[in-house]
Amino acid sequence: MELIPRLDEDSKDPLYIQLYRYFKNEIEHSVLEKSTRLPSIRYLAENLKVSKTTVQMAYQQLLAEGYIESRARSGYFVAEFEGDYIDYNVNRDVNFSAGYSPKQKPTPILYDFFMSDIDTAQFPLDAWQKCERKLLNHENREILKYGHFQGEPRLRAVLSDYLHHSRGVQCIPEQIVIAAGTQSILDLLYHLIEWKNHRLAMEDPGYQGVRRSLQGWSIHLVPIPVEEDGLSIDELSKSQADAVYITPSHQYPLGMVMPIAKRMKLLSWAYAHNSWIIEDDYDGEFRYRGKPIPSLQGIDEHNRVIYIGTFSKSLMPAIRVSYMVLPPALLEAYQSFEWRQTASRLHQKTLALFIESGQWDRHIRKMRTLYKKKQILLLDTIKLVMGSHVRVSGQDAGLHIVIHVKSRYPSETLIKQAKKAGIHVYEPAWSIENIKSTTLLLGFGGLSPEEIKQGIKLLHKTWLPYYS
Amino acid sequence: MELIPRLDEDSKDPLYIQLYRYFKNEIEHSVLEKSTRLPSIRYLAENLKVSKTTVQMAYQQLLAEGYIESRARSGYFVAEFEGDYIDYNVNRDVNFSAGYSPKQKPTPILYDFFMSDIDTAQFPLDAWQKCERKLLNHENREILKYGHFQGEPRLRAVLSDYLHHSRGVQCIPEQIVIAAGTQSILDLLYHLIEWKNHRLAMEDPGYQGVRRSLQGWSIHLVPIPVEEDGLSIDELSKSQADAVYITPSHQYPLGMVMPIAKRMKLLSWAYAHNSWIIEDDYDGEFRYRGKPIPSLQGIDEHNRVIYIGTFSKSLMPAIRVSYMVLPPALLEAYQSFEWRQTASRLHQKTLALFIESGQWDRHIRKMRTLYKKKQILLLDTIKLVMGSHVRVSGQDAGLHIVIHVKSRYPSETLIKQAKKAGIHVYEPAWSIENIKSTTLLLGFGGLSPEEIKQGIKLLHKTWLPYYS
Numbered sequence: 001m002e003l004i005p006r007l008d009e010d011s012k013d014p015l016y017i018q019l020y021r022y023f024k025n026e027i028e029h030s031v032l033e034k035s036t037r038l039p040s041i042r043y044l045a046e047n048l049k050v051s052k053t054t055v056q057m058a059y060q061q062l063l064a065e066g067y068i069e070s071r072a073r074s075g076y077f078v079a080e081f082e083g084d085y086i087d088y089n090v091n092r093d094v095n096f097s098a099g100y101s102p103k104q105k106p107t108p109i110l111y112d113f114f115m116s117d118i119d120t121a122q123f124p125l126d127a128w129q130k131c132e133r134k135l136l137n138h139e140n141r142e143i144l145k146y147g148h149f150q151g152e153p154r155l156r157a158v159l160s161d162y163l164h165h166s167r168g169v170q171c172i173p174e175q176i177v178i179a180a181g182t183q184s185i186l187d188l189l190y191h192l193i194e195w196k197n198h199r200l201a202m203e204d205p206g207y208q209g210v211r212r213s214l215q216g217w218s219i220h221l222v223p224i225p226v227e228e229d230g231l232s233i234d235e236l237s238k239s240q241a242d243a244v245y246i247t248p249s250h251q252y253p254l255g256m257v258m259p260i261a262k263r264m265k266l267l268s269w270a271y272a273h274n275s276w277i278i279e280d281d282y283d284g285e286f287r288y289r290g291k292p293i294p295s296l297q298g299i300d301e302h303n304r305v306i307y308i309g310t311f312s313k314s315l316m317p318a319i320r321v322s323y324m325v326l327p328p329a330l331l332e333a334y335q336s337f338e339w340r341q342t343a344s345r346l347h348q349k350t351l352a353l354f355i356e357s358g359q360w361d362r363h364i365r366k367m368r369t370l371y372k373k374k375q376i377l378l379l380d381t382i383k384l385v386m387g388s389h390v391r392v393s394g395q396d397a398g399l400h401i402v403i404h405v406k407s408r409y410p411s412e413t414l415i416k417q418a419k420k421a422g423i424h425v426y427e428p429a430w431s432i433e434n435i436k437s438t439t440l441l442l443g444f445g446g447l448s449p450e451e452i453k454q455g456i457k458l459l460h461k462t463w464l465p466y467y468s
Numbered sequence: 469m470e471l472i473p474r475l476d477e478d479s480k481d482p483l484y485i486q487l488y489r490y491f492k493n494e495i496e497h498s499v500l501e502k503s504t505r506l507p508s509i510r511y512l513a514e515n516l517k518v519s520k521t522t523v524q525m526a527y528q529q530l531l532a533e534g535y536i537e538s539r540a541r542s543g544y545f546v547a548e549f550e551g552d553y554i555d556y557n558v559n560r561d562v563n564f565s566a567g568y569s570p571k572q573k574p575t576p577i578l579y580d581f582f583m584s585d586i587d588t589a590q591f592p593l594d595a596w597q598k599c600e601r602k603l604l605n606h607e608n609r610e611i612l613k614y615g616h617f618q619g620e621p622r623l624r625a626v627l628s629d630y631l632h633h634s635r636g637v638q639c640i641p642e643q644i645v646i647a648a649g650t651q652s653i654l655d656l657l658y659h660l661i662e663w664k665n666h667r668l669a670m671e672d673p674g675y676q677g678v679r680r681s682l683q684g685w686s687i688h689l690v691p692i693p694v695e696e697d698g699l700s701i702d703e704l705s706k707s708q709a710d711a712v713y714i715t716p717s718h719q720y721p722l723g724m725v726m727p728i729a730k731r732m733k734l735l736s737w738a739y740a741h742n743s744w745i746i747e748d749d750y751d752g753e754f755r756y757r758g759k760p761i762p763s764l765q766g767i768d769e770h771n772r773v774i775y776i777g778t779f780s781k782s783l784m785p786a787i788r789v790s791y792m793v794l795p796p797a798l799l800e801a802y803q804s805f806e807w808r809q810t811a812s813r814l815h816q817k818t819l820a821l822f823i824e825s826g827q828w829d830r831h832i833r834k835m836r837t838l839y840k841k842k843q844i845l846l847l848d849t850i851k852l853v854m855g856s857h858v859r860v861s862g863q864d865a866g867l868h869i870v871i872h873v874k875s876r877y878p879s880e881t882l883i884k885q886a887k888k889a890g891i892h893v894y895e896p897a898w899s900i901e902n903i904k905s906t907t908l909l910l911g912f913g914g915l916s917p918e919e920i921k922q923g924i925k926l927l928h929k930t931w932l933p934y935y936s
Contacts, residue, residue: 014638016640051769053771056796057640057796060642060796061640064642117613120609120612120613123609123612125609129601129604132600133597137593138593143786144586144588144591144784144786145586145588145784145914146584146780146785146786147786170482172484172485172529180648180810180812181808181809182808183807183808184648184652184810187655208806209808212806213807218686301519302519302521316612317612317813318611318613318614318615318812319812319813320648320810320811320812328521328524331528337680338680339680339681340649340650340651340680341649342648342649342651342652342788342810344648344786344787344788344811344815345785345786345788346786346815347812347814347815446613
């Protein structure tokens, strides 16, 4: 293979951009054919008399746009332009619109049963914008400056009311800390908790984001198996954990609601070991069946529970606002740190107005009804179409359900086959060692009723050869 | 002292709220007089037969509202209602408007020479809102969902153009990472850098926020003295630091611009030791004098510089959007982490439109002229009013200057006297061991010309007895 890029040292464009353009052009015009191996970075740098970084940056750009791909221990190859080179779990909006022109898109997604999708069509955009306009006016320019480090006082005041009447949380506004998303909240918590044994227990399977936040921290993660009614208290008792991260209102990902008796046991564990309970109530607003069970924080008598909530499910993820309720001991530690607030002050103030105006309650009530309808439709369709091939669980709350497919193939095969047909279904991430059957997650928040019906039909057709 | 609060277990209000109200009332009606010592938490809890937490929460609320104060090793006292019980450095917007009624406000601030204040009167609110309206419409509801984990691609594309033409930064959009404020950026960096010696060098005096971010991390901070032309390369060479955090465009807080020769030396140090340079260009947009000096990132030939910027100075702090440009090696590490984006997607998209429309450039040009005028007025007024009592430095760039007051009193005295007169001036925080004279910081961004003139006159009058 002969590569003769014309690199112009005097051009206003950096060398790596010139090199990138050269390859892009050669690939687009099939001068470089699919699966062709590219020269190594070192070889090309020496050959072209440029720095290795120049080549590295050009390759990186080509990689990012999907022109080439990297294969472990073999180097860079012209990409096949097939399949799914973007990880949709972490990166759901790759759209290099300005200055980028990817040659080919991945297989189009027809039906995406993503767990974190919300129904944006119902979002009260006009009411939201009305609050924004009320806020951002020429007389009120002070709000463009830094806000309160702990979060806007007015938002914390209305939140404490809301959490009290809707989730049974006992707190004053002073205890609430706002931050830019739940991972930011967890980051703060790692600093606040005094780790004696350096052990954090969490549900297995559980929420990926916790594990991600842990990277780079010197804390050991102790997986605790999840039983029919939530995490195993017996296993937790053996864990020597300083804290446990749990999702009692709707276990993520398996979906069970922790009964009151187990909640009391969990609290007793915390009291006995002087440990913390991190209660993530990420979608507790959407409960469809069963008696309301108060949040752990609300029945905690010794201030061992840290309650976490978010607006990502109940309103929208785009504004990046989450919150936690700190027990007095941790609040003192937090206030000594003098961290800057991370969530937008404008969004916080808009939210406060939005909640005060009653729109917030109205929106949640409306969405609960809507999501319940969608969920019933999903359950009915699965029953009708897939019948006994599939068992469902985790349907008491939330924006996703769990399906157990009767198949002798692993879940990866089912996911891959679905993807080929343009359907995205998901694995109950981080650890599945204690899950016996072929368990998958189906989110329904972002799909229309018609999409739910058609999606399940196509999924069934695709999986027919894989049922046992 | 006899305390007989009527606590009603059956009330819908929690006990601590009842207890808090009792004390509030007693203090407001002077039943409990100023400086009265309150009973200890343990004593009161036993006496009232409530939990210690109940008392603790009540006291905390009273503390937060300024009714009582805590004195080290002596307990809680009814507050004096004088002076400044709010730390304005970290907490500039305490306004518990909903449900709170602080008895008395601190001494009113007449002139606040705060370094991070911007001129909000000039912010192009209409243009900003126009971009927002264009963005948030009924057809475009997808933007309410999660965005790209690294930051909105379109914003990164326009930012890379802007950084190239205005700051000489060499990068492609792929290298830019967005996050919610500079402390969030620093948090990410701590995870990305491989700390071999666990040592981060930084300018002394330097930016407080770095030290704050470091709390809870197992990294040793090595202070490097700042010379006339920026940090001492000799001292840095002895530091064994894995990375150095610096502000070469306008040293924070002393204000010098690092000359090109020293920049080259700094880069050589990084190449020789395989160390990283964290270049924080926090207000590099506002340079008033001297030749433009390219950013370190722009003249770095071996990818050792991490460039950091923010919209807090050049636009507004309230949206909480900062960014960094990662060298390829760290970018790869970043992309492997799968952290969620922390900055608001709506703000990012609005910003992209705002920059594309040309408003961004226009705003910065306008503000540069305006801030320059304010700075000249401040310098002229100081010269005219304070004469030889004060020497000024750090006036080449930025939104604050440094004054060296000829006084035999420490800076705390000057700050305290100013505060009594309603004027806030600031200390060059975290360490001042190598600063000989009485050095103070005066920000001018947020003050009107008239306020600058009157503020300096009043400051002079206040300080007259303290000049040497």
